[in-house]
Amino acid sequence: MAAGPDFVSETTGFGKHFNLRSRYKGRARQCSGPKNICFNLGKSAEMGDNLKTIIKGLLVRLSHSIHLKLILIYVLSLLVVHLVTWWVLSVFLFQPQEKERMDNMHYNLEKIVGNIRNIRENYDNILYRLCNNRIIYKSLSDKCRNYEAVWEALTNIKYTLNEDMARSSIIKKLEVYQQGSDIGQDGRYVYADGFEEEKLTSSDWKLESIDGTVLLCRYQKIFSLYNDTRAYLKIAVESQEAFGDAVELELDMNGFAYLTDGNNRILASSDPGAGVTYLSGVLPGHESDYKDGVLTKQKDVMIIKGPVDERWNVWLVVSARQYMDKVNRAKSIAGAVLLGYGFCSAIALSLLLSQVFGRLKKLGERMERLKGDISYITVPERYDEVTALEIKYNTMLEKLEHTIEEMAEVKNQKQKFELKSLESQINPHFLYNTLGVMRWEALESNNSKLAAMIDDLTAFYRLSLNKGQGLLKVEQEIKLVKAYVNIQQMRWDYVVDVSISMDPGISEVMVPKMILQPLVENIWLHGNITAEGNQRIEVSAKNAGTYVEFKIWDNGNGISESILEKFNGNKEIAEDSFGIGIQFIHNILKHYYGTDYVYEVSSKKQDGTLVRIMLPKEMGVMS
Known part of the structure; x- marks a missing residue:
C-alpha cells in the first residue's frame, strides 16, 4: 500500500485519538491488494477499536455511577416484567385461545x-x-x-x-x-x-x-x-x-x-x-x-x-x-399496558432520582465548602433515607465543631504546659551542679540524711526534665514518684506509711511523664496526710492485658462531691483547688491517647481518695 497521509479518528465522548497509520503500520505494509481494500481493512480495524473503547468507557462510567446503575437495574427489571407478563399471557390467554x-x-x-x-x-x-x-x-x-x-x-x-x-x-x-x-x-x-x-x-x-x-x-x-x-x-x-x-x-x-x-x-x-x-x-x-x-x-x-x-x-x-x-x-392491549407502565414508571423513577440525587449533590457541595464554611442543611419534614443522611451530616458538623473547640483548648493547654516545662528547664546544668556541691558539703559534714534528700531531689529533677522529652518508661515514672515521696518523707519525718509497687513486664512501656507525681503531691498538699493517726499512701502500676493500670490511694481527708463531679467530668477546675498540674493531666492524656484511656477519681469526705488511670500499651517499648 502506498504511503499516504495519516488517518486520525477521535472517539466520541472520550477524547481519545488513534493514529490509524501508526497503529496499523505493519498491517498496511502487508496489504498488497487494491488501495480501497487496504483502506477498508484499516477502517474496519479502527472502528473495532473505537467500539471497544466506547464499551469500556461506558462500563467505567457505569461502575462509578449509582444513577446509571439504578437506571440499568430499572431497565432490566422492566424487561423481566415484560417477559414474565408475556409468558403469563401466553400460558393463560394465548394458549387457551389456541x-x-x-x-x-x-x-x-x-x-x-x-x-x-x-x-x-x-x-x-x-x-x-x-x-x-x-x-x-x-x-x-x-x-x-x-x-x-x-x-x-x-x-x-x-x-x-x-x-x-x-x-x-x-x-x-x-x-x-x-x-x-x-x-x-x-x-x-x-x-x-x-x-x-x-x-x-x-x-x-x-x-x-x-x-x-x-x-x-x-x-x-x-x-x-x-x-x-x-x-x-x-x-x-x-x-x-x-x-x-x-x-x-x-x-x-x-x-x-x-x-x-x-x-x-x-x-x-x-x-x-x-x-x-x-x-x-x-x-x-x-x-x-x-x-x-x-x-x-x-x-x-x-x-x-x-x-x-x-x-x-x-x-x-x-x-x-x-x-x-x-x-x-x-x-396490543398487553403491550399498551406494559408500555404505559414503563413510561409512567420511567417518569416517576426519573423524578425520584432527580430529587434524591439533587439532594445528594447539594450535600456533596456543602461538604466541599466545609473547610471555609460550616453550614447546616435544612432537614425536610418528610423522613427518608436521604433525610437520615442529612441528619447524620448535621450531627457530624456538631461533633466537628465540638472537636475543633476541644482541639483548640488542648492546644492551648499544651502550649501552657510546654511553657511551664520550658521554664522548669532553665539552666538545668547549673541546678545539677549546685545540687552536687550541696551533696558534697553534706557528706563532708557527715549529714547523710541531707545527702540522701539531695540525691532524691536530683533524681526527681532529672526525670521530670528528661531532656525536654514528653515520655518516660513506667519504671522511670515510678522512680520519679519514689524520689518525690522520699523527699516528703524526710521532710515530715516518715509519718506516712507509703507503698509503691510495679508488676514485672511493664517497666519498658512508654507513658507521658509527670502523670503520677502531681496526684501524689496533692495528697500532701490537700489530703491532710501528715495528721496524727495511721496515715497511708499506696501507689501501684499493674499489667492489665493491653493496658497499664495505675492506682494512687490515700486515706486522707478526701474530696468534696462538687469538686469530684467536676474532676470526673473533665470540667475546668481552679488550680488552687488541686494544685499545679492536675488539670494538665487530663489534657496530656487526651493529647496522647484521644479517648482511649481511663481517668477516674472516687472519694468520700474524711474517708480517703482513689485515683485510677488505665493507659494502652500502644506507645511501644523502648529498645
Missing part, C-alpha cells in the same frame, strides 16, 4: 363426519330396502305371458320407486337395470339395455354425469330373484343438496367445510361461491401434506382433515385471522 380453536375445529370435524355418515346411511337404507322389496323382485322374476302382465309388473315397480322419490326431493333418480327378465323396459324406471355385470358387486358412491348433470350415484344388487334373473338398483342424488346441510360450521367458525371423494373431487361444501371442482383449488399446498386429525396452519388459514371412510374425507378450511385478531388484540 386450544379452544383446536377443540372447535375437532368438534366441527367430528360433527360433520357424523352427519355425513348418517345421511349416507339413510340413502343406503333406502337402497337396501328397495332391493329387498317383494314387489320389485317378484315383478322382475315373474314370467309374463302377455302384454297386460308386463304392463302390470312395470307399473308396480314404477309406483314402488315413485313412493320413495316422493319422500325425498333430493333423490333425482331411482332406476332398475335387469337381465334375464321378460318384462322388458319402460325407458324411465326399468332398463334392460345398459346392464353392466360389475355393478352387481359395486358398493361405492360415484359421480356420474346424467343428462348433463353430475350426480352422486350408487348401485345395489337386487336380492331374491329367480328364473335366472339378475338385476341391480341405481340411486342418484345431487351431492350438494344431499350433504350441504351436513357440512355447515358451528361455534363461530369463520371458514368452510368440504366433502371430497378418493380423487379429492369436491362432493359438497359450505362455500357456495367456491366455483371449484377439486380440492387443489382451495388448499394451499398439496393434499398429501395434511394428516388425518392434525391441525395444520398454512399462510392465513388453519386446515384439518377427517376421514368419513376409506374414500371420502371432510376438510375444514378456517381463517386464522379471526383467531389471530383476538390474539393480536390481546397482545
Whole structure:
C-alpha cells in the first residue's frame, strides 16, 4: 500500500485519538491488494477499536455511577416484567385461545363426519330396502305371458320407486337395470339395455354425469330373484343438496367445510361461491401434506382433515385471522399496558432520582465548602433515607465543631504546659551542679540524711526534665514518684506509711511523664496526710492485658462531691483547688491517647481518695 497521509479518528465522548497509520503500520505494509481494500481493512480495524473503547468507557462510567446503575437495574427489571407478563399471557390467554380453536375445529370435524355418515346411511337404507322389496323382485322374476302382465309388473315397480322419490326431493333418480327378465323396459324406471355385470358387486358412491348433470350415484344388487334373473338398483342424488346441510360450521367458525371423494373431487361444501371442482383449488399446498386429525396452519388459514371412510374425507378450511385478531388484540392491549407502565414508571423513577440525587449533590457541595464554611442543611419534614443522611451530616458538623473547640483548648493547654516545662528547664546544668556541691558539703559534714534528700531531689529533677522529652518508661515514672515521696518523707519525718509497687513486664512501656507525681503531691498538699493517726499512701502500676493500670490511694481527708463531679467530668477546675498540674493531666492524656484511656477519681469526705488511670500499651517499648 502506498504511503499516504495519516488517518486520525477521535472517539466520541472520550477524547481519545488513534493514529490509524501508526497503529496499523505493519498491517498496511502487508496489504498488497487494491488501495480501497487496504483502506477498508484499516477502517474496519479502527472502528473495532473505537467500539471497544466506547464499551469500556461506558462500563467505567457505569461502575462509578449509582444513577446509571439504578437506571440499568430499572431497565432490566422492566424487561423481566415484560417477559414474565408475556409468558403469563401466553400460558393463560394465548394458549387457551389456541386450544379452544383446536377443540372447535375437532368438534366441527367430528360433527360433520357424523352427519355425513348418517345421511349416507339413510340413502343406503333406502337402497337396501328397495332391493329387498317383494314387489320389485317378484315383478322382475315373474314370467309374463302377455302384454297386460308386463304392463302390470312395470307399473308396480314404477309406483314402488315413485313412493320413495316422493319422500325425498333430493333423490333425482331411482332406476332398475335387469337381465334375464321378460318384462322388458319402460325407458324411465326399468332398463334392460345398459346392464353392466360389475355393478352387481359395486358398493361405492360415484359421480356420474346424467343428462348433463353430475350426480352422486350408487348401485345395489337386487336380492331374491329367480328364473335366472339378475338385476341391480341405481340411486342418484345431487351431492350438494344431499350433504350441504351436513357440512355447515358451528361455534363461530369463520371458514368452510368440504366433502371430497378418493380423487379429492369436491362432493359438497359450505362455500357456495367456491366455483371449484377439486380440492387443489382451495388448499394451499398439496393434499398429501395434511394428516388425518392434525391441525395444520398454512399462510392465513388453519386446515384439518377427517376421514368419513376409506374414500371420502371432510376438510375444514378456517381463517386464522379471526383467531389471530383476538390474539393480536390481546397482545396490543398487553403491550399498551406494559408500555404505559414503563413510561409512567420511567417518569416517576426519573423524578425520584432527580430529587434524591439533587439532594445528594447539594450535600456533596456543602461538604466541599466545609473547610471555609460550616453550614447546616435544612432537614425536610418528610423522613427518608436521604433525610437520615442529612441528619447524620448535621450531627457530624456538631461533633466537628465540638472537636475543633476541644482541639483548640488542648492546644492551648499544651502550649501552657510546654511553657511551664520550658521554664522548669532553665539552666538545668547549673541546678545539677549546685545540687552536687550541696551533696558534697553534706557528706563532708557527715549529714547523710541531707545527702540522701539531695540525691532524691536530683533524681526527681532529672526525670521530670528528661531532656525536654514528653515520655518516660513506667519504671522511670515510678522512680520519679519514689524520689518525690522520699523527699516528703524526710521532710515530715516518715509519718506516712507509703507503698509503691510495679508488676514485672511493664517497666519498658512508654507513658507521658509527670502523670503520677502531681496526684501524689496533692495528697500532701490537700489530703491532710501528715495528721496524727495511721496515715497511708499506696501507689501501684499493674499489667492489665493491653493496658497499664495505675492506682494512687490515700486515706486522707478526701474530696468534696462538687469538686469530684467536676474532676470526673473533665470540667475546668481552679488550680488552687488541686494544685499545679492536675488539670494538665487530663489534657496530656487526651493529647496522647484521644479517648482511649481511663481517668477516674472516687472519694468520700474524711474517708480517703482513689485515683485510677488505665493507659494502652500502644506507645511501644523502648529498645
